[in-house]
Amino acid sequence: MKIPSVKGTRDFYPDVMSVRNFIIDGWKGASVRSNFVEYDGPIFEYLTMYQQKSGDEIASQLFAFTDRGGRDLAIRPEITPTLARMVNQRINALPKPIKWFSVPRLCRAERPQKGRLREFFQWNVDIIGVDDVLADAETIFCAVDYLRQVGLTSSDVAVRISSRKMLAVMLKTLGIADEQLNAVYAVLDKRSKIPAEAFEKILAEAIADEVVRSKVAELMAVESVEQLDLFAAGNQKCIDALDELKQLFSCLESMGIADYCKFDIGIVRGLAYYTGVVFEIYDTSSSLRAICGGGRYDNLLADFGGPKISATGFGMGDCVLAILLEEKGLLPKASGLGTVDCYVACLDEELRQKSVKIAAKLRASGICAEFSYKSGNLGKQLKQASALNAKSCIILGQEFKQDGKVVLKDMAEGSQQIIAIEELFKQMQS
Numbered sequence: 001m002k003i004p005s006v007k008g009t010r011d012f013y014p015d016v017m018s019v020r021n022f023i024i025d026g027w028k029g030a031s032v033r034s035n036f037v038e039y040d041g042p043i044f045e046y047l048t049m050y051q052q053k054s055g056d057e058i059a060s061q062l063f064a065f066t067d068r069g070g071r072d073l074a075i076r077p078e079i080t081p082t083l084a085r086m087v088n089q090r091i092n093a094l095p096k097p098i099k100w101f102s103v104p105r106l107c108r109a110e111r112p113q114k115g116r117l118r119e120f121f122q123w124n125v126d127i128i129g130v131d132d133v134l135a136d137a138e139t140i141f142c143a144v145d146y147l148r149q150v151g152l153t154s155s156d157v158a159v160r161i162s163s164r165k166m167l168a169v170m171l172k173t174l175g176i177a178d179e180q181l182n183a184v185y186a187v188l189d190k191r192s193k194i195p196a197e198a199f200e201k202i203l204a205e206a207i208a209d210e211v212v213r214s215k216v217a218e219l220m221a222v223e224s225v226e227q228l229d230l231f232a233a234g235n236q237k238c239i240d241a242l243d244e245l246k247q248l249f250s251c252l253e254s255m256g257i258a259d260y261c262k263f264d265i266g267i268v269r270g271l272a273y274y275t276g277v278v279f280e281i282y283d284t285s286s287s288l289r290a291i292c293g294g295g296r297y298d299n300l301l302a303d304f305g306g307p308k309i310s311a312t313g314f315g316m317g318d319c320v321l322a323i324l325l326e327e328k329g330l331l332p333k334a335s336g337l338g339t340v341d342c343y344v345a346c347l348d349e350e351l352r353q354k355s356v357k358i359a360a361k362l363r364a365s366g367i368c369a370e371f372s373y374k375s376g377n378l379g380k381q382l383k384q385a386s387a388l389n390a391k392s393c394i395i396l397g398q399e400f401k402q403d404g405k406v407v408l409k410d411m412a413e414g415s416q417q418i419i420a421i422e423e424l425f426k427q428m429q430s
């Protein structure tokens with residue numbers, strides 16, 4: 001019986017695996033450049049952790065199960081709740097600010113589509129313990145630093161930024177009650193993701209009053225932070241929230257990434273826990289779903305029983321990113337092969353054990369070496385060495401039997417020399 005792979009999952013054959021490693025190595029490099037340190041947590045947690053704080057959308061996409069001890073658990077759909085739990089557990093011992101990154105494998109039972117799968121990798125970068133927009137700017141910088149380093153320019157990707165703090169103040173002045181806010185955010189987050197008619201319908205369900213609804217629609221049409229000044233109209237809370245956004249843009253300017261960043265009031269975020277600056281990164285043609293999303297979540301640690309402490313960060317998935325890098329020709333050629341420094345071939349069966357011994361010795365000194373499973377037919381062995389893209393080839397032939405010398409062939413140039421094996425080891429090591 002043939003068993004197919006599960007819907008929404010991927011098989012990482014070596015060529016695909018090299019793309020995954022290329023992406024993840026780049027993420028780790030960018031994290032380290034900005035002085036973030038790596039952490040990880042378990043791949044499953046108590047179900048209630050996500051039901052409580054991730055929001056309805058994620059809660060409806062959980063891979064949940066009951067273990068043999070009757071515990072209700074779920075495979076992690078995101079790592080932010082785990083991060084909050086882990087930091088809370090050692091809150092007094094951890095030096096602040098906490099600047100951590102992680103690349104967890106996550107599962108969400110979404111409808112699989114272009115750039116969205118049921119299992120994916122997500123780069124997370126978070127700063128805990130800094131109540132300043134500079135921290136929000138630093139996480140955005142880290143994301144852009146990676147995208148820029150991998151070759152994506154500001155014509156390829158854009159960071160769209162807004163603020164839930166600003167939106168909350170504005171919505172409240174327009175007549176939305178505190179307890180309605182989360183439902184309204186969830187609807188506004190859908191604005192650019194669903195057809196206009198469907199959006200009108202769910203907005204009408206969330207905001208029954210037609211006058212308030214039309215004012216909200218007017219607010220959501222604003223295109224710049226300056227235009228929002230008119231909405232603030234002397235309201236100090238609005239002015240403060242706008243000032244914070246202005247400061248953020250000024251930090252991004254100082255960090256040299258302003259060309260990648262723009263204000264977009266439509267960015268609200270689907271997750272429930274955001275409290276301040278929020279952002280998403282898209283390809284500029286907007287043909288793909290978000291590459292990255294994040295923001296400030298100042299209440300999550302306290303909500304999980306810890307102290308009230310500021311936190312901000314983002315998650316960047318590998319799926320949309322890989323599609324974009326492929327489209328732009330920015331992925332390295334993936335051969336699915338290893339990187340053989342030296343292939344050891346031998347003339348006949350008598351020399352086979354010797355070739356294996358030499359390959360093992362080369363490996364022990366840190367050189368990637370390969371040998372043939374079959375002796376004889378040197379032509380075939382050399383063909384295999386070329387197929388493996390071996391840089392050089394050591395051939396054990398008559399010279400080896402007579403006086404311990406081998407032929408060393410440079411596979412790119414085709415040149416060769418006869419050299420004593422001990423001399424060769426010395427050369428290879430240097």
Ligand code: HAM
Nearest residue numbers: 078080116117120290291292293294313314315317319
């Ligand atoms: P999120 O917006 O749910 O945020 O996910 C962030 C990114 O993960 C998305 O922009 C997308 O690239 C990727 N992603 C999400 N779902 C899928 C999927 N089904 N398939 C492929 N990629 C996906 C969070 O997860 C927050 N916890 C991020 C965060 C960290 N906020 C603060 N710190």
